[in-house]
Every structure is written in structure tokens, then in C-alpha cells.
Amino acid sequence: MYLAHSFMSDENKHNIQQPLVLAVEDHDDSLLLMSYALDSLGCRFICQADSSATVLVAKEYQPDLIMLDILLPGLSGIDVVHHLKQEPLTCEIPVIAVTALATRQDRERILMAGFNDYISKPYMIEDLETIIRHNLQGRFRTQLTYELCQD
Structure with a gap:
């Protein structure tokens, strides 16, 4: 087992109006891409590479949304979502599966496991933004990225 590598975005740490997202991904490049997108x-965000600490981090920081890879070493994303949904402090937090598993059967199995939503890798920033907006139910207060480009 390796230690958790978590960090919180420096620039957005003190911006309490924006939602906090916990991103759990074991591949550094994917985690970096997700952090750039967030x-x-x-968004304020916490990035974590070790799934074994996800429930503890979620209980401590109470994120507005969790983005969770499925294929993680140790505890899989499906194992983690089961633990999150059993905890009183985390059971109401929406959890999005972010995965390379892209078949219809994979999607159905993942959603049946307790995830609120699903996005397959690779994803476009607009698709990620749409899923984040949908799952945050109005708590996301910035313009769409592509709207900013049109101004």
C-alpha cells in the first residue's frame, strides 16, 4: 500500500462560493488533466491518488462532488462508492464514475453500484462541465468555458 497523495488547489482554496470536488485517480497524467479541467x-478541488483514504478525506472535507476512477489499485472505485454510500457523512455526496470502461454493460454495472453519474475517458471539457453542473444542482456559479470563448 502506498501513501495518499492529496493536495488542494492553491488558487481556489479560499473561494468558498465555488463547489469543492474530490478527484480520485491513480494515473498521474489523468489526475493532472482532471485537475486542470476542474x-x-x-472549482476548488482535492486530488488524490490513493483510493484507500477516499472515505476519510470525504468525511473530513465534505466535498460537494466526488469524481472517482473505477480501476484503482487496492480498493476499486466500486468498493469505494459502497463505503461512501454507507457512511452518514458521505452518503448524500454525488459520485461520478470517471473511467475507461465504456461499454453499455460497464455503464449499467457502475450506475447500479451506487454512482450518481458516469463519464468515460477521454472526455471533452464541455462534457465534464455538463456532468459537474448536473450533479451540483445549481451550486456551480461560473460561465461555461465555451460561453467565455464566445464573448
């Missing part, structure tokens, strides 16, 4: 959307 930062560009104006």
Missing part, C-alpha cells in the same frame, strides 16, 4: 471551471 481549475479551468473554477
Whole structure:
């Protein structure tokens, strides 16, 4: 087992109006890409590479949304979502599966496991933003990235 590597976005740490997203991904490149996407959307975020600490981090920081890879070493994303949904402090937090598993059967199995939503890799920032907006139910207060480009 390796230690958790978590960090909170520096620029958005003190911006309490924006939602906090916990992103759990074991591949550094994917985690970096996800953190860039979240930062560009104006979210505060915590990135974590170790799934074994996800429930503890979620209980401590109470994120507005969790983005969770499925294929993780140790505890899979499906194992983690089961633990999250059993905890009183985390059971209401929406959890999005972010995965390379892209078949219809994979999607159905993942959603049946307790995830609130699903996005397959690779994803476009607009698709990620749409899923984040949908799952945050109005708590996301920035313009769409593509709207900013049209101004």
C-alpha cells in the first residue's frame, strides 16, 4: 500500500462560493488533466491518488462532488462508492464514475453500484462541465468555458 497523495488547489482554496470536488485517480497524467479541467471551471478541488483514504478525506472535507476512477489499485472505485454510500457523512455526496470502461454493460454495472453519474475517458471539457453542473444542482456559479470563448 502506498501513501495518499492529496493536495488542494492553491488558487481556489479560499473561494468558498465555488463547489469543492474530490478527484480520485491513480494515473498521474489523468489526475493532472482532471485537475486542470476542474481549475479551468473554477472549482476548488482535492486530488488524490490513493483510493484507500477516499472515505476519510470525504468525511473530513465534505466535498460537494466526488469524481472517482473505477480501476484503482487496492480498493476499486466500486468498493469505494459502497463505503461512501454507507457512511452518514458521505452518503448524500454525488459520485461520478470517471473511467475507461465504456461499454453499455460497464455503464449499467457502475450506475447500479451506487454512482450518481458516469463519464468515460477521454472526455471533452464541455462534457465534464455538463456532468459537474448536473450533479451540483445549481451550486456551480461560473460561465461555461465555451460561453467565455464566445464573448
